Amino acid sequence: MAAMGGGAGGVEAGTTAAWMERHRQMYERATRHPFIVSIRDGTVDLSAFKRWLSQDYLFVREFVAFTASVLLKCCKHEDNSDMEIILGGVASLSDELSWFKNEVDRWGVDLASVSPLNSNLEYHRFLRSFTEPEISYAVAVTTFWIIETVYQDSFGFCIEEGNKTPPELMGTCQRWGSAGFKQYCQSLQRIADRCLANAPADAVKSAEEAFIQVLELEIGFWEMSSSQS
Numbered sequence: 684m685a686a687m688g689g690g691a692g693g694v695e696a697g698t699t700a701a702w703m704e705r706h707r708q709m710y711e712r713a714t715r716h717p718f719i720v721s722i723r724d725g726t727v728d729l730s731a732f733k734r735w736l737s738q739d740y741l742f743v744r745e746f747v748a749f750t751a752s753v754l755l756k757c758c759k760h761e762d763n764s765d766m767e768i769i770l771g772g773v774a775s776l777s778d779e780l781s782w783f784k785n786e787v788d789r790w791g792v793d794l795a796s797v798s799p800l801n802s803n804l805e806y807h808r809f810l811r812s813f814t815e816p817e818i819s820y821a822v823a824v825t826t827f828w829i830i831e832t833v834y835q836d837s838f839g840f841c842i843e844e845g846n847k848t849p850p851e852l853m854g855t856c857q858r859w860g861s862a863g864f865k866q867y868c869q870s871l872q873r874i875a876d877r878c879l880a881n882a883p884a885d886a887v888k889s890a891e892e893a894f895i896q897v898l899e900l901e902i903g904f905w906e907m908s909s910s911q912s
């Protein structure tokens with residue numbers, strides 16, 4: 684199969700596409716999780732959806748600091764032609780947090796009673812460790828790219844042709860599944876590939892390990908949402 688994201692207007696085959704191929708099974712487990720499949724086929728358990736929604740709100744609050752740290756690393760880098768893309772990603776989280784609060788309200792969830800479950804806390808710890816200055820820009824931006832891409836691919840699947848996604852979940856799926864979000868992920872992918880092409884071997888190795896860790900954490904996050912583990 685052609686590299687993911689390849690083809691016209693996509694992303695040239697690079698390091699990240701090779702990893703998606705090499706870790707294909709785990710990538711599929713992260714992006715075609717039963718929870719996501721249940722949204723697409725319309726059988727989703729709404730209490731699981733609400734759990735995902737309120738947990739993800741807490742995740743995104745934590746994600747702000749991580750994205751800000753990637754932005755800071757980007758700005759310190761000599762080649763900062765990436766700055767506007769990453770700044771756009773950071774800035775969009777402001778609207779995203781408002782969207783979450785609104786959505787949580789609409790689903791009748793009381794945020795005051797929500798605290799992060801274990802898999803979410805584990806993800807928070809991971810994100811925090813990646814804000815450290817020792818983490819290179821190449822590793823951080825690659826991590827940023829895969830975190831966004833798992834959601835893009837997962838929710839994109841829910842709005843693809845043949846979906847039976849419940850109308851009241853379409854807004855959620857469009858947020859991450861839209862063409863605009865896909866383009867943004869592809870921009871991040873091109874940045875990651877360029878950084879990785881110029882990075883020392885040990886940084887490339889760390890970035891691949893982070894890529895795998897993100898897939899594991901994302902699987903854990905879907906598991907937590909669907910089964911409260």
Ligand SMILES: Cc1ncc(CO)c(N)n1
Nearest residue numbers: 739742743830831834904
């Ligand atoms: C758990 C998780 N991963 C990725 C994203 C994408 O921003 C998100 N909102 N939540």
